[in-house]
Amino acid sequence: MQLKDFSFIAPTVEAELILRAIETVISPEKIVQSLAQTGSVEERKRKLPSQLTVCLVIAMSLWASDSMGTVLKNLVQGLNRQWTRLGQYWKAPSSSSISEARQRLGCRVMSQLFEKIVRPLGTPQTPGAFLGGLRVMAVDGTVLDVPDSTANARVFGYPGSRKGTSSLPR
Known part of the structure; x- marks a missing residue:
C-alpha cells in the first residue's frame, strides 16, 4: 500500500496490521x-x-492503555518466529521482570534504532510532500511571536482569551 492510499476508516486498527x-x-537484523x-x-x-524487549518498548507506545503483560502476550502471539525465537512453551514473565528487562535495555538501543530507521518517506513524486521544491513539514505545538502591529493583528489575530487575561496587548 502506498502512503497516499492510506486512510483510517475506523478509530482502531487491528493489532495484526x-x-x-x-x-x-x-x-x-536492525x-x-x-x-x-x-x-x-x-x-x-x-x-x-x-x-x-525492544519490540515490547515499541508496542507499549502503540497500546499505552494496556498493561505491560498484556502488550507482551499480544506481541509474542502476533510477531513471527524470526522476531521472537521463543519456544512454544514460553511463559510470560512477571511485570517486575518486564520492568527489569526495560532497565537493562536502557535508552541507547532505542536511540540507535531510531537513527537507523527514521527517515522521510515522501519523495518528490508523492503528492503533497513537496511545495516549490521544498519538503512540506508540520510542527505541532509551535507558537510564533510576531510584532504587535495593526497589520499583523489583521493577518494573525490575537489569542482567544478574554480581554485582560492575556499577557498580550489588545
Missing part, C-alpha cells in the same frame, strides 16, 4: 545491530531477551 507494519519497517553496537546483548538466556 500494526505488527505487520512494524515488521516491515524494523527488521530483526535490532540485533543496534543491540550489538550499544553493548546491550544479554549474557545469559532469559525469558525476555533484549530483542523482544
Whole structure:
C-alpha cells in the first residue's frame, strides 16, 4: 500500500496490521545491530531477551492503555518466529521482570534504532510532500511571536482569551 492510499476508516486498527507494519519497517537484523553496537546483548538466556524487549518498548507506545503483560502476550502471539525465537512453551514473565528487562535495555538501543530507521518517506513524486521544491513539514505545538502591529493583528489575530487575561496587548 502506498502512503497516499492510506486512510483510517475506523478509530482502531487491528493489532495484526500494526505488527505487520512494524515488521516491515524494523527488521530483526536492525535490532540485533543496534543491540550489538550499544553493548546491550544479554549474557545469559532469559525469558525476555533484549530483542523482544525492544519490540515490547515499541508496542507499549502503540497500546499505552494496556498493561505491560498484556502488550507482551499480544506481541509474542502476533510477531513471527524470526522476531521472537521463543519456544512454544514460553511463559510470560512477571511485570517486575518486564520492568527489569526495560532497565537493562536502557535508552541507547532505542536511540540507535531510531537513527537507523527514521527517515522521510515522501519523495518528490508523492503528492503533497513537496511545495516549490521544498519538503512540506508540520510542527505541532509551535507558537510564533510576531510584532504587535495593526497589520499583523489583521493577518494573525490575537489569542482567544478574554480581554485582560492575556499577557498580550489588545
